[in-house]
Amino acid sequence: MIAFLKGRLVEKTPTDIIIECNGVGYQVHISLHSYSLIKDSESILVYTYLQIKEDAHTLYGFVEKLERELFKLLISVSGIGGNTARNMLSYVTPKDLMQAIASNDIKTIQSIKGIGLKTAQRVVIDLQEKVQKMYGLEDLSTSVYNTNAEEALSALEVLGFVRKATEKVVKKIVDQQPDATVEQIIKLALKSL
Template sequence: MITHIEGKLVEKNPTDVVIDCNGVGYFINISLHTYSQIPDKEHLRLYTYLQVREDSHSLYGFSSNVEREIFKLLISVSGIGTNTARTMLSSLSPDQVKEGIAGGDVALIQSVKGIGVKTAQRVIIDLKDKVLKVYGIDELSSIPNNTHKDEALSALDVLGFNKKQSEKIVDKILLAQPDAQVEQIIKEALKNL
């Protein structure tokens, strides 16, 4: 496999670049994230992924190893092809994709054009453990689930507060007061929301 290409930047477009490497011009598909990271210098190095199919060989380029690894994880999910993965990395930064998957944020993943609820859920189900393990991300909620926490979050949700924000505040309260009762958690959370 071709792991990277280094050479003279001949052409730069939001979706692709051409790099001249010792007289051979390589057409490389890129995401908008990579496009934004490419300096306007002649010399360029991109980390690559080569997709070999019966009817074509396509080369995808990334500004960082991390972006390439996320791309490879995304295309391993059934229903996510190279174009959809590239669209995800164009709409969201690699860190946003990682955090969205690690945090189970279906709405964030679904915000990408062409991804529906079921596909977003599949991405999270298939990749959450891999992302947590590979990138050493802690579960976003550091407090183990308990009924008091769940009841408090449910009540705050009914009151119309943002779930993520509520969960962060409830986690802080439970870190300080692990034995807090539901009413106490809700009262404290309302002071901070």
């Protein structure tokens, strides 16, 4: 396994780069996210993943280790290969994709070109627990959500609102204002409901 390449950047396109290491030029496939982070400097370091198939050896490169780890998780899902995983990381930043997986946000995942409903659901089902454990994420974002938002949801339920309807509103409020108190969440939710 080739863990990383450090060398001279010879060529850079939105889909791949060529790095010269000790006289050998390596073609490395990259996402648009990595492309945006690569400076046009002489020296470069990219973390890599070598995918070996019967008909090809493909080298994928990542500026950040986080992106490489997420790529490995994505290709472990049935029906997602290297190019699809790279495409997913091109449309959504690694952190946003992790958050979508952790919070069961199938719409965000499905909004990626080439990803249908079933594939998006499979990604969430297969990776949600892994992403939450690996990156310390809890379901629906933070521990603040689990305390303040949960109390606000209970209070809104007592006031006669249906829990399903209030969950979306409260989640949106907590995403925009993570430090909101229970009272603030309830007031903002009442304005939206």
